[in-house]
Amino acid sequence: MDDPTVMWxxxxxxxxxxxxxxxxxxxxxxxGDVFFMPIAAQQLMNIKDRLPAGVAPFYDGPxxxxxxxxxxxxxxxxxxxxxxxxxxxxxxxxxxxxGKIEAGVCRKGMSLVMMPNKEKxxxxxxxxxxxxxxQLAQCGDQVRMRLRGIEEDDIxxxxxxxxxxxLVHNVKAFEAQIRILELKSILTAGFNCVLHVHAAIExxxxxxxxxxxQKGTNRKSKLPPTHxxxxxxxxxxxEVTGGAGSVCxxxxxxxxxxxxxxxxxxxxxxxxxxxxxLITDDTA
Numbered sequence: 001m002d003d004p005t006v007m008w009x010x011x012x013x014x015x016x017x018x019x020x021x022x023x024x025x026x027x028x029x030x031x032g033d034v035f036f037m038p039i040a041a042q043q044l045m046n047i048k049d050r051l052p053a054g055v056a057p058f059y060d061g062p063x064x065x066x067x068x069x070x071x072x073x074x075x076x077x078x079x080x081x082x083x084x085x086x087x088x089x090x091x092x093x094x095x096x097x098x099g100k101i102e103a104g105v106c107r108k109g110m111s112l113v114m115m116p117n118k119e120k121x122x123x124x125x126x127x128x129x130x131x132x133x134x135q136l137a138q139c140g141d142q143v144r145m146r147l148r149g150i151e152e153d154d155i156x157x158x159x160x161x162x163x164x165x166x167l168v169h170n171v172k173a174f175e176a177q178i179r180i181l182e183l184k185s186i187l188t189a190g191f192n193c194v195l196h197v198h199a200a201i202e203x204x205x206x207x208x209x210x211x212x213x214q215k216g217t218n219r220k221s222k223l224p225p226t227h228x229x230x231x232x233x234x235x236x237x238x239e240v241t242g243g244a245g246s247v248c249x250x251x252x253x254x255x256x257x258x259x260x261x262x263x264x265x266x267x268x269x270x271x272x273x274x275x276x277x278l279i280t281d282d283t284a
Contacts, residue, residue, distance in 0.1 A: 001056070002040035010058045013038055037061055076139040077103040081166035082112060083255065084143075085198035085248075086159045094124065095152045097161070098144045099199065102257040104163065105138040106145075114150055115160045115248050116170035121149040158200025160248040160258070168258065171278045172246045173207065173239045178263070178273035180234070186227040192241065193270060197249055197261035203242035204263075211235040235276070251275050 006012045017036045024034055038056050039046045045055070050063045062070070082104035086097045106112070110123050125146035128134045137143045145161075160168045180187065187206065195204040211220040213233040220235065228234045240247050252259035252274035263271040 001038045002043055002045065008038065008056045010056075013056075013058065035061075035067065037064065037067065039064060074140075078105060078139050080104050080139070081163035082106055082110075082161070083163070083166075083168060083258070084161045085200070085258065086114075086155060086157055086161065087199040088157060089152055089155045091152050092146070094146045094148070095150055095155070096144055096146050097155060098142075099161075100142050100257075101137060101139050102198075102255060103139050105136060106143075107136050108133075111164065112161050113164050113167060114147075114155065115162055115168050116244075116246060117154065117159075118167075119150045119154065120164070121147045121161075124148045156244075158198065158202070158244075158248065160198075168248045169250060169278050169280065170246050170248050171240075171280060173237060173279035174249065174275050175210065175235060175237050175277040175279065176261070176273045176275045177213070178234050178236055178271050180228055180230055180232050180271045182268055182270050183230045186229050188227045193263045193265040195238070195240070195247070195261055195263060197247065197275075198258055200247050200249075202240050202244060202247050204238045205241050206236050207239040208237045209234055210237060237279070249275055249278070251278060 001008050001013070020036070021031075021034065025031075037046060038051070038059050041047060045051060046063050048063060048065050050066070051059065061067075080103040082101070084099045084101045084106075087099040089095070089097050106123060106126065108123055108126050112121055112123065113119070114121055123145050126134050126137060127144040128137065129142055162168045187209075189206050189208050191206045193204060195202050209225050209228060211234065212225040212228065213220060213235065215233070218233070225234065248258070250258040256274075259275040261273055261275070262269050263273065
């Protein structure tokens with residue numbers, strides 16, 4: 001906002017917020033989800049302390065840190081069965097994996113299951129964001145674990161560590177609500193792209209377009225659409241065609257972190273989506 005071409009101009013502020021609001025609304029954000037504030041970060045203006053009087057008469061809201069301090073904290077699923085997607089692996093006096101805990105808690109000596117290969121493992125050492133070993137970690141923590149009972153070669157990013165009482169689903173197909181962001185042509189059944197969900201990356205294909213969602217109301221069309229284009233929201237059935245042949249996921253309602261994804265093609269993000277239904281052997 002302090003750029004010489006802007007100089008805290010209200011007109012420029014309105015232009016930016018109006019264009020961003022339209023874009024974010026198209027992405028599915030509601031008006032109450034978004035808050036705008038003018039900032040000059042290099043001058044530290046409106047970061048910690050509020051703007052001095054007269055700098056931006058059109059804004060009398062909180063500073064950035066003030067706003068962040070007043071935000072409601074996220075509800076962590078501490079009491080849920082343990083679940084952690086493996087983001088990386090390496091060898092260091094044993095098999096090491098790292099990732100962010102999405103649900104539950106874990107302790108040194110705890111027994112878990114590595115999906116999708118259903119290997120039973122044990123945590124022999126647990127580390128937080130420092131080099132020091134810790135005894136316990138919970139939902140939301142970024143951790144490193146030394147595992148006993150599995151070799152490094154048997155693990156790939158996108159595998160999921162979970163509680164033996166509640167195994168993560170491993171499916172070949174699923175239904176999802178998808179918003180198309182960027183697409184040079186049209187999208188039809190048979191379109192191939194790359195799925196990015198938690199730490200997993202798999203090739204997928206649009207097996208079928210099931211419904212088109214009406215703008216504003218999200219009402220499903222009675223007939224399946226023949227195609228979809230940029231800006232459309234659809235319900236589609238996706239099938240994993242990559243080397244693994246399946247992927248560890250959950251529905252968005254059950255586990256948002258394991259149920260939301262992006263689709264990429266030719267180095268560009270073409271769509272975002274959330275999984276609404278898992279196609280298991282029982283439902284197929």
